[in-house]
Amino acid sequence: MTPKKHQQTGIKFKKPGLYLLFSIFYLGSALAFPALAEPLLATPAAEGFWLWKLLGRLHPLAVHFPVTLLCLAAVLEIATFRNFTSRLRPGIDLLVTIGAAGAIISALLGWLLAQQEDYAGDLLALHRWTGVATAVLGAIAAILLYYIEKQERWPLIKVYRGVLLFTAIGVTAAGHYGASLTHGDVYLTSVMPWTDDYEATPAPEKKFNLVALQEKGNLDAAKELELNVQVRAIFAHSCYKCHSADKIKGELRLDQKDLVFKGGKSGPIIVPGQPGKSELIRRITLPRSHKESMPGKGKALSTEDIALITYWVKKGAPWPDKGQKSAFRIAELKPRSPNLPPPTQNLKNPVDLWVNQYFLKNKTAWPQVVSDRTYLRRIYLDIIGMVPTPEEVQKFSEDSRPDKRALWVRQLLNRQDDYALHWLTFWNDALRNDYSGTGYITNGRYNISDWLYKSLQTNKPYNQFVKELLNPTEESKGFISGIQWRGVVNASQRVEMQAAQNVSQVLLGLNLKCASCHDSFVSDWKLADAYAFANVFADSALEINRCDVPTGKMADTRILWEELGAIDKNAPVKVKLQQLADNLAKPQNGRLYRTIVNRVWGQFMGRGIITPVDAMDNEPWNQDLLDWLASDFVAQGYNIKELIYLITTSKTYQLPSVGIKDVNWLNTPEYKFTGMLRRRMSAEQFADAVSSVIQPVYADSAVQYNPAGKDKPNPIKTPFVRASLVKNDGFLTALGRPNRETVITSRDTQANLLQALELTNGKKFNQVLQQGAENYMTRFPQSDALIREVYRKAFNRAPLPQELTVAQQMLGEKPNSEAVQDFLWAIVMLPEFQFIY
Incomplete structure (x- = not known):
C-alpha cells in the first residue's frame, strides 16, 4: 500500500555514497578471501598483533547488539504491515540503520577473530557466510529505506521488507552457528526431549577444586579413587555416546580400564604422567571447530573438566584394579545396635554419650549450652517452624522446673497442626509434592497433600508411612506415579524409572539416576539393576535402554538388595507393590531407617551424620551414633516425634551454633562435628516469621491448601496463613523454595542476587x-x-x-x-x- 503522504520520520539519512558500497564489497570479499584484507593490517595475522586479537575477541560482545536490533525491527515491520508511516516508523528506521552498521562491524570483528585464533572447519564457514549475508542484507535494507523515504520510491517497500525479514532470519542462523562453534553442534538440540541429542541425565557434581586443594604431595588411595570417579563421570556424560559398549567410534572405548589404556585405532590415547604427550589431552583441548576436537557431539568440555582430566593424567591416570571387590564404599544393609557407653555424672541422653566418646577421641571440650532465649527460639523454628511470641518467651523464662526444656519440647511436639504445617515443607520437597505446577492441569501428576498432612498430624509410624507410599491408596499414589511428561521423553524419565529413582533416593539414600542411563560411574550399580527395580512399578516388562538407545534386552524384576525378599515378576503390579512395601519396610532393612534418622539429624544440625543425605554409602562421622539411633528408632515404634524429642533434648543439640566460611568443607573427610551449624531460615520459616512480627504475608485464605476440601471450612486454625500451605510464587522462589518437579532433599541456604532483589524491590x-x-x-x-x-x-x-x-x-x-x-x-x-x- 502506497502512502498518500510521507510523514517526517525524524531520522536524517545522508546520501549513501561510495563508502557504504565499498564497505559492503570489501566486507564480502575480505571474509571470503582473507588475503585481500591482509595489506590493511599493519602486522600480518600470523604474528598475532595484540590489537587485532583484542578487537577480534570483542566479536562475541558486539554481535548481540545487531542481532537484537534487526530482529526487533523485523517484528515491528510486521506489526505495522498496513501502515508504513505509523508512529513507530522513526524507531524502526533507527533500529535498521544502527543494526545494519552493527552487523558490518560485528562481521569485521568476527573475521579478525577467525584470523587471530585457531578456528577452522565447515561450521566456521557456515557461521562466516551467514554473518556476511546478514551484514550485506542489513546494509541493503538500510539503502532501500533511504530511497523509499527520501526519494519516495514507494514500490520498494515490499522489497525492503522482504530483505529485512531475510536479514532477521540470517542473523538468527548466524547466531546459532556461532553458539555451536563455542558450545558444540548440539547446543540447542541437547535440551530438546524429542531429539536424538537430548541429554536428560544430570551433570555430575564438580569436585576438582576439592581434590586439588586437599592434595599435599602424592595422592593417597582415597583421593586417587575420588579423582578417578570424577574423570569417569566426565567420560560417561560426554564420551559414552561414541566410545562405549553400544558405539565404538575409532575403535576406542572409555568405559573400562583396560580398554581406555589400550586406546583406539590410532594407538594409545594416554601416556600416564605426561599430559603433553597424551592424545586424549590434545583432542579435548583443540578448538571446537577442529574436525578432531573431542567430544565430537554434545557440549564442549568445560575448562574445569579439561583441567581435571589433565590433572588425572599428570598423576599417572590412577584407576582401581579390576580384580578388587569394589572400588566404592558399600554401607552395611543389616541393622546394628551397638552397646551404649555408660552414663556420666552430667550426661544421660544417649546422643550425648555417643558424642562424648567422639569428643574424647578428637580432644574436643564440651562448650556451655545456649541461653534459654536462644534455645526456645531454636526449638520453635525447628519443630513448628515459627518464632515464639513475647508472651511465650516470658512464660518460659519464668518456668522454674529443672527439666523445663524437655517439657517445652514435648509441648511443641503435641501442637499437632503446627507440627504438621512445618514438616509439610520438608516432605513436600522430598516427595516432589506441590499444589500447582507441571502435570496437574493435564492429569499427569497427582497431589498427595491430604494424605501427607494427615500422616504428619497423627504422627503415623514411619514404617506404615513408607508402606503407603510404596503400595499406595488413591490419596498417596502421587509419589511413585511421578510426572507423566507430555511428548517423548528420555527412557530414564518414564514414570516407572522415576519411581525407582525417587524411592531409592528418598527412602534409601541411593542415587540411581546414573545407573538409569548407563552403568554407574559413582557406584557398583548397573543399568540392569536400575531397570530390574523399575520393573517392580511396571505393568509389563521394560526393555533396557542404554543412553536412550534400546538394547533389545528385557529387564528382570527384583529389589536392589535381593536379601530383603523376592518380587514375583509375573504378578500384577498391585501385588508387586505390596511385596515391595513389605520387604523394604521390614526391620531387617537397616538402610531404610538409617536414612530417615540421618535426614532428621541433618534438619536439626545443619549437616547429616552422613553427607550428602542422599549418599548413604558415604562414611559417617560417627557410625555408632547413626546405627544406634536407627535401631532405637525401630525399637520406639518408628516414631519420628520420639526421635526429634531425643535429639532436641540432648546437650549436643543445645551447644552454641557453629558458623562456617566454606560450605565445601562440610562434605570433606576433614569435617569435625562440634555442634549445630548456624542456618538461614527456609523460605517458609522466613515468611511465617515476617507474618508474626510485621504483617501476614499470605492473608488470602483462598490461596491456601485446605485438607477438608475446596468447598468446606478449613479445619486448620492458625493466626495467619502458613507459607507451607500456599502455592509457590516469586517471593518464595527467591527465598529458595523449589518447583518440586524433582526430588529435593536439601536446599541451598546461601544468599543470592535474586533473594537480594526480592527483599529490596x-x-x-x-x-x-x-x-x-x-x-x-x-x-x-x-x-x-x-x-x-x-x-x-x-x-x-x-x-x-x-x-x-x-x-x-x-x-x-x-x-x-x-x-x-x-x-x-x-x-x-x-x-x-x-x-x-
Whole structure:
C-alpha cells in the first residue's frame, strides 16, 4: 500500500555514497578471501598483533547488539504491515540503520577473530557466510529505506521488507552457528526431549577444586579413587555416546580400564604422567571447530573438566584394579545396635554419650549450652517452624522446673497442626509434592497433600508411612506415579524409572539416576539393576535402554538388595507393590531407617551424620551414633516425634551454633562435628516469621491448601496463613523454595542476587512492609514504644541502648510511614532475625 503522504520520520539519512558500497564489497570479499584484507593490517595475522586479537575477541560482545536490533525491527515491520508511516516508523528506521552498521562491524570483528585464533572447519564457514549475508542484507535494507523515504520510491517497500525479514532470519542462523562453534553442534538440540541429542541425565557434581586443594604431595588411595570417579563421570556424560559398549567410534572405548589404556585405532590415547604427550589431552583441548576436537557431539568440555582430566593424567591416570571387590564404599544393609557407653555424672541422653566418646577421641571440650532465649527460639523454628511470641518467651523464662526444656519440647511436639504445617515443607520437597505446577492441569501428576498432612498430624509410624507410599491408596499414589511428561521423553524419565529413582533416593539414600542411563560411574550399580527395580512399578516388562538407545534386552524384576525378599515378576503390579512395601519396610532393612534418622539429624544440625543425605554409602562421622539411633528408632515404634524429642533434648543439640566460611568443607573427610551449624531460615520459616512480627504475608485464605476440601471450612486454625500451605510464587522462589518437579532433599541456604532483589524491590514484600508500618503507627504513635515493641516481637528482647539510639534517629519523635517501613526492613534483614542460632 502506497502512502498518500510521507510523514517526517525524524531520522536524517545522508546520501549513501561510495563508502557504504565499498564497505559492503570489501566486507564480502575480505571474509571470503582473507588475503585481500591482509595489506590493511599493519602486522600480518600470523604474528598475532595484540590489537587485532583484542578487537577480534570483542566479536562475541558486539554481535548481540545487531542481532537484537534487526530482529526487533523485523517484528515491528510486521506489526505495522498496513501502515508504513505509523508512529513507530522513526524507531524502526533507527533500529535498521544502527543494526545494519552493527552487523558490518560485528562481521569485521568476527573475521579478525577467525584470523587471530585457531578456528577452522565447515561450521566456521557456515557461521562466516551467514554473518556476511546478514551484514550485506542489513546494509541493503538500510539503502532501500533511504530511497523509499527520501526519494519516495514507494514500490520498494515490499522489497525492503522482504530483505529485512531475510536479514532477521540470517542473523538468527548466524547466531546459532556461532553458539555451536563455542558450545558444540548440539547446543540447542541437547535440551530438546524429542531429539536424538537430548541429554536428560544430570551433570555430575564438580569436585576438582576439592581434590586439588586437599592434595599435599602424592595422592593417597582415597583421593586417587575420588579423582578417578570424577574423570569417569566426565567420560560417561560426554564420551559414552561414541566410545562405549553400544558405539565404538575409532575403535576406542572409555568405559573400562583396560580398554581406555589400550586406546583406539590410532594407538594409545594416554601416556600416564605426561599430559603433553597424551592424545586424549590434545583432542579435548583443540578448538571446537577442529574436525578432531573431542567430544565430537554434545557440549564442549568445560575448562574445569579439561583441567581435571589433565590433572588425572599428570598423576599417572590412577584407576582401581579390576580384580578388587569394589572400588566404592558399600554401607552395611543389616541393622546394628551397638552397646551404649555408660552414663556420666552430667550426661544421660544417649546422643550425648555417643558424642562424648567422639569428643574424647578428637580432644574436643564440651562448650556451655545456649541461653534459654536462644534455645526456645531454636526449638520453635525447628519443630513448628515459627518464632515464639513475647508472651511465650516470658512464660518460659519464668518456668522454674529443672527439666523445663524437655517439657517445652514435648509441648511443641503435641501442637499437632503446627507440627504438621512445618514438616509439610520438608516432605513436600522430598516427595516432589506441590499444589500447582507441571502435570496437574493435564492429569499427569497427582497431589498427595491430604494424605501427607494427615500422616504428619497423627504422627503415623514411619514404617506404615513408607508402606503407603510404596503400595499406595488413591490419596498417596502421587509419589511413585511421578510426572507423566507430555511428548517423548528420555527412557530414564518414564514414570516407572522415576519411581525407582525417587524411592531409592528418598527412602534409601541411593542415587540411581546414573545407573538409569548407563552403568554407574559413582557406584557398583548397573543399568540392569536400575531397570530390574523399575520393573517392580511396571505393568509389563521394560526393555533396557542404554543412553536412550534400546538394547533389545528385557529387564528382570527384583529389589536392589535381593536379601530383603523376592518380587514375583509375573504378578500384577498391585501385588508387586505390596511385596515391595513389605520387604523394604521390614526391620531387617537397616538402610531404610538409617536414612530417615540421618535426614532428621541433618534438619536439626545443619549437616547429616552422613553427607550428602542422599549418599548413604558415604562414611559417617560417627557410625555408632547413626546405627544406634536407627535401631532405637525401630525399637520406639518408628516414631519420628520420639526421635526429634531425643535429639532436641540432648546437650549436643543445645551447644552454641557453629558458623562456617566454606560450605565445601562440610562434605570433606576433614569435617569435625562440634555442634549445630548456624542456618538461614527456609523460605517458609522466613515468611511465617515476617507474618508474626510485621504483617501476614499470605492473608488470602483462598490461596491456601485446605485438607477438608475446596468447598468446606478449613479445619486448620492458625493466626495467619502458613507459607507451607500456599502455592509457590516469586517471593518464595527467591527465598529458595523449589518447583518440586524433582526430588529435593536439601536446599541451598546461601544468599543470592535474586533473594537480594526480592527483599529490596519485591512487590509482595514491600506491600507487607507498608501495611505493617501503618499498623504499628496506629498502635504506637511514639517512636520509642514502637521500637521496643518491634524488638520484643522480632528478637524476644529489648533493644540495646545503642540500637535504641540509632532507631530513634531513623524514626524521629513521630515517625512517618516511609521511616517505619525502612526500620522494619532493617530489622528483618539482620542476621539475628534471619538465622537459627
